[in-house]
């Protein structure tokens with residue numbers, strides 16, 4: 245039972261449940277596109293794609309997507325993993341999954357996104373419905389915390405295993421398709437401030 249709990253997080257509908265530092269709470273609850281909010285705080289914004297490939301859903305994600313679990317075999321999906329960078333500093337690790345059963349017409353732009361932000365396709369499409377945000381505090385053992393740390397380590401940035409990471413996730417729907425975006429906010433995001441027009 246303990247092993248299972250290390251792989252999963254408790255996801256809450258209210259941000260107060262995760263007791264995030266104030267500097268992160270405003271990011272966790274920010275409405276609209278995260279891409280747009282980050283772009284307003286950087287001279288250069290970049291989506292660094294780490295992987296986009298077939299995979300098995302994580303335990304947390306399979307339940308959020310309503311995918312059946314046959315024992316320890318979890319549903320297959322397409323996963324997309326990125327680092328969002330502001331002025332080359334990684335500030336968000338994002339993990340998106342689409343069930344493999346999805347029809348290509350459900351998310352027509354997903355497979356060919358490249359370094360374009362997923363957000364620009366989701367927030368620009370009137371057919372996309374956005375579900376409520378959920379919040380979690382990820383222990384170092386959570387798969388997404390491990391992946392975020394590994395992604396940073398590959399960039400020469402070390403964060404302690406014991407550092408709690410704060411995350412949010414949102415389920416999007418389009419036609420018959422579902423898509424789950426999980427955003428893990430890295431410590432560096434707290435230092436971002438809006439760019440004033442004369443600072444460019």
Ligand SMILES: C=C(O[C@@H]1C=C(C(=O)O)C=C[C@H]1O)C(=O)O
Nearest residue numbers: 277278279291326338361362363
């Ligand atoms: C959902 C959004 O898209 C962002 C971009 C992502 C990507 O390109 O993979 C993933 C998560 C988001 O932080 C957004 O901008 O709000």
